Amino acid sequence: xxxxxxxxxxxxxxxxxxxxxxxxxxxxxxxxxxxxxxxxxxxxxxxxxxxxxxxxxxxxxxxxxxxxxxxxxxxxxxxxxxxxxxxxxxxxxxxxxxxxxxxxxxxxxxxxxxxxxxxxxxxxxxxxxxxxxxxxx
Amino acid sequence: xxxxxxxxxxxxxxxxxxxxxxxxxxxxxxxxxxxxxxxxxxxxxxxxxxxxxxxxxxxxxxxxxxxxxxxxxxxxxxxxxxxxxxxxxxxxxxxxxxxxxxxxxxxxxxxxxxxxxxxxxxxxxxxxxxxxxxxxxxxxxxxxxxxxxxxxxxxxxxxxxxxxxxxxxxxxxxxxxxxxxxxxxxxxxxxxxxxxxxxxxxxxxxxxxxxxxxxxxxxxxxxxxxxxxxxxxxxxxxxxxxxxxxxxxxxxxxxxxxxxxxxxxxxxxxxxxxxxxxxxxxxxxxxxxxxxxxxxxxxxxxxxxxxxxxxxxxxxxxxxxxxxxxxxxxxxxxxxxxxxxxxxxxxxxxxxxxxxxxxxxxxxxxxxxxxxxxxxxxxxxxxxxxxxxxxxxxx
Numbered sequence: 217x218x219x220x221x222x223x224x225x226x227x228x229x230x231x232x233x234x235x236x237x238x239x240x241x242x243x244x245x246x247x248x249x250x251x252x253x254x255x256x257x258x259x260x261x262x263x264x265x266x267x268x269x270x271x272x273x274x275x276x277x278x279x280x281x282x283x284x285x286x287x288x289x290x291x292x293x294x295x296x297x298x299x300x301x302x303x304x305x306x307x308x309x310x311x312x313x314x315x316x317x318x319x320x321x322x323x324x325x326x327x328x329x330x331x332x333x334x335x336x337x338x339x340x341x342x343x344x345x346x347x348x349x350x351x352x353x
Numbered sequence: 354x355x356x357x358x359x360x361x362x363x364x365x366x367x368x369x370x371x372x373x374x375x376x377x378x379x380x381x382x383x384x385x386x387x388x389x390x391x392x393x394x395x396x397x398x399x400x401x402x403x404x405x406x407x408x409x410x411x412x413x414x415x416x417x418x419x420x421x422x423x424x425x426x427x428x429x430x431x432x433x434x435x436x437x438x439x440x441x442x443x444x445x446x447x448x449x450x451x452x453x454x455x456x457x458x459x460x461x462x463x464x465x466x467x468x469x470x471x472x473x474x475x476x477x478x479x480x481x482x483x484x485x486x487x488x489x490x491x492x493x494x495x496x497x498x499x500x501x502x503x504x505x506x507x508x509x510x511x512x513x514x515x516x517x518x519x520x521x522x523x524x525x526x527x528x529x530x531x532x533x534x535x536x537x538x539x540x541x542x543x544x545x546x547x548x549x550x551x552x553x554x555x556x557x558x559x560x561x562x563x564x565x566x567x568x569x570x571x572x573x574x575x576x577x578x579x580x581x582x583x584x585x586x587x588x589x590x591x592x593x594x595x596x597x598x599x600x601x602x603x604x605x606x607x608x609x610x611x612x613x614x615x616x617x618x619x620x621x622x623x624x625x626x627x628x629x630x631x632x633x634x635x636x637x638x639x640x641x642x643x644x645x646x647x648x649x650x651x652x653x654x655x656x657x658x659x660x661x662x663x664x665x666x667x668x669x670x671x672x673x674x675x676x677x678x679x680x681x682x683x684x685x686x687x688x689x690x691x692x693x694x695x696x697x698x699x700x701x702x703x704x705x706x707x708x709x710x711x712x713x714x715x716x717x718x719x720x721x722x723x724x725x726x727x728x729x730x731x732x733x734x735x736x737x738x739x740x741x742x743x744x745x746x747x748x
Binding site: 219221222223224225255256281282283284285286287288290291294298300301302310312313314315316327338341343 | 491492493494498499500501502503504505506507509510511513514515516517518521562563564565566567568611613615616618620
């Protein structure tokens with residue numbers, strides 16, 4: 217993309233997620249007491265109310281829960297089409313990530329598709345992207 | 354018995370609307386003053402009678418046109434003295450302002466509340482990239498920041514994720530979806546205030562560009578310059594005013610899913626099911642009592658979702674319910690979006706629906722008036738985790 221990716225403001229809760237890619241890891245906050253994954257990270261386990269949480273490296277494997285092929289060029293220089301998706305982590309049904317599905321024909325992406333994470337460094341962050349599993353395994 | 358719910362003690366007593374256009378000849382505040390003064394006059398009131406003000410979401414002060422007028426500017430312009438005022442953006446969609454006003458009236462804080470919603474997006478888009486969720490070069494805060502790096506510049510791309518999930522689970526056909534846009538445009542043709550009135554055909558729909566699959570251009574509402582105002586009063590006071598007494602019968606304002614644009618539990622239905630359930634639990638009326646439905650159509654599929662979540666048809670059967678469009682037409686058993694909706698009349702952001710519901714219940718729809726002296730209107734708003742709804746009943 218020739219339009220630079222806008223970036224999220226990070227804080228002490230979210231920074232591990234956006235910087236884990238530096239070590240090739242997708243870091244999701246996890247409750248150390250009951251191992252529930254907590255996303256977005258909050259430092260509080262909604263299952264057992266523990267405050268003992270820490271970033272945990274997950275497999276990076278996920279399933280496309282919904283996807284759209286964006287055709288509209290919202291600003292000059294924005295390459296289209298591209299895929300915006302919501303993917304659900306293999307480890308837990310209620311952890312969903314917004315992402316782009318890359319390294320494939322946009323029209324080939326479908327709900328239920330298995331995908332795997334990869335990272336794109338942008339400034340001081342590593343943006344998690346996903347690609348079809350058969351290309352990335 | 355459901356008569357105890359306080360919303361039943363409130364009534365819409367006046368409505369007003371500025372000129373709706375793709376480029377206004379006056380300021381956003383000027384449009385808001387037009388709508389407010391018209392609503393106050395329509396209610397048979399004077400400025401000095403207004404003792405409360407409410408709006409959604411308040412002055413954003415960002416120049417995007419999404420919400421350039423807040424309560425302080427309008428209150429000062431009209432020199433209105435109030436006992437209570439409030440904007441609110443973290444609430445059950447745009448109707449949150451109205452729900453707050455119900456609370457204020459019920460608590461005895463106000464008797465006549467001026468509620469307004471102003472949009473100035475048509476002009477804003479001529480001078481900059483308006484309504485951007487994310488802009489390159491800035492670090493994004495707030496609820497959309499999880500979408501920030503993924504080139505999610507407009508609601509259309511983000512909301513297409515909900516629509517895609519709905520299409521996947523329901524199997525609705527594109528020609529059934531198209532009927533929402535065609536119905537709106539047909540009704541807009543009978544509404545002199547609508548911004549797009551030229552009829553469109555099924556061929557026109559399929560020739561319109563895809564914005565973000567499965568959303569086409571004609572599935573997206575139209576950014577406009579315009580303001581809508583309504584007066585919500587205590588029903589005791591309403592009985593002395595010129596318009597027919599038109600009560601709020603029941604409201605739905607809940608949020609029981611995860612309140613998140615990424616983690617929302619049910620993508621295909623959005624936040625609506627529990628909201629509709631709450632509303633029906635606060636009334637003895639049923640879907641069979643509804644004469645006209647003004648269903649939010651920021652995108653066409655919002656209306657489709659509401660048809661199901663209100664219970665006008667079963668889950669994932671709205672496509673067959675819509676069919677060839679005759680059931681939802683002005684002459685049909687459930688006329689919807691009778692002024693053309695946001696898709697063709699313009700993005701008045703749910704307050705267009707309130708204005709139109711009153712117009713219909715008061716028999717003032719002229720060429721687009723639905724038959725049989727409608728008495729009950731169902732209204733809904735918003736998408737994603739935002740959802741709100743209510744029933745209006747003319748006594």
